[in-house]
Amino acid sequence: MFQNFKNYIQNHSDITDEQFITISGYLKSKVIKKGEFVLRQGEICGYSFFVSKGLLRSYTIDEQGKEHIIQFAPEDWIIVDRSSYFFNEPSELFIDAVEDTELVMLNEDFITQACNISTVYRAFNHKALHSHIRHLQKRVNLLLGATAEQRYLDFIKLYPELTLRLPQWMIASYLGLTPESLSRVRKELARRNFKPH
């Protein structure tokens, strides 16, 4: 049930099998179907969600009813509304399943216990927060100043396999493009026989 999460946490810390068993009491697991929600706008986000298998996304819906995708989380990714989680305020985000998904739910007690047990984990958790901020900063910068092609190339570098698992409109929504512009970007890359390395 927690095997993939245990592998993940042991890859990033010195937490032993025995220690993991003692703190795993704070974890919950959940299996959801494609389209089911783990968080709705207005709710308080009480957990971080680790994806063992499947694919989650976070997004907002604007006044015209259009979806804007903030993040995708395939296997071994964590997705959370950090502002709702940390400040205990109603979330602006929806998080739902793009595919049938098995996930592990981490609450603050788990994080605290893991940090107490392992300073390596504490450092990893701290670094993960800053990696997330770095990622968001880059994303804001790309959305404000980059061309559609630059955004797309950044996307396939970050999520090389997701292009096969997502419908075009979701990729376009994440990139802040229309599906037609996304199609033009790919056409142009193929025409130039673009090599990314």
Add this chain to the structure above:
Amino acid sequence: MKTKSIEHIFTPPAPHMVGDGFRVHNFIPGSYGLSMQRMSPFIMLDYNSKFYFPPTDKPRGVSVHPHRGFETVTIAYKGKVAHHDSAGNSGIIGEGDVQWMTAASGVLHKEYHEQEFSKAGGDFQMVQLWVNLPAKDKMSKPKYQEITKENIQKYALDNDGGIIEVISGAYQDKSGAASTFTPVHLQNAKLNAGGKAGFSFPAHYNTALLVIEGSIKVNDEKTVATDNFLLFKNEGEDFTIEALEQSVVLVLSGEPILEPIAAHGPFVMNTRDEIIQAFEDVNLGKFGYLD
């Protein structure tokens, strides 16, 4: 010539949905003992056993996805499927027709229930098979063979036993409608109750049967029920099928391609690097475009 002996009879595994239009039992490579290596050149077999889809205005199916390194063969028993690909091919196949798409260097395609069939609803029954390509042909140009039932040669069995439809390969003096890259025999035995047919394929060819309808006795020895899959050992050449009732049996036999297999999702290549290349090529638009 020796009798081809039976290795195992597989009952259909629990079905899963491919997209929202195909409710399939995956025999190859999902069943224990039916790996890609064991069954080569047949590297995937999904069987949509007869299933009723209610009427709908929005055709069910599988949206745009890529393939590289092999061929997809769809054999329609009930219902109708429409196909479009980025090489510009499209078509509709119905009962008795076969679609043989060589993805080779790469295509994007989508498969949907045909519009009128979707509106009316009805029984749907199909086999989708992936046939591997040898390394030298994996990056060849994509192609598409639409094989309608009129173009499939039929061998009439003695004593009103039924007919053998030759999709590829050969049966007696009849040869298959489809062209293949390596020896692949794909035939539908449509037998009347009591009808009997003999087959002969080299011992080293990987050979199997899928009972689409009815029930049969193989080699006067084992009874095989509807929706079951029979695998032969790689020993002996000859076997017989006798229909215990009106039956339809898909017969598969092919020369194994003895090359390394690296498979990931919709790509089947020879090395890990070629798989990574396939992802990169799809992402960079090299498989073409399809809405």
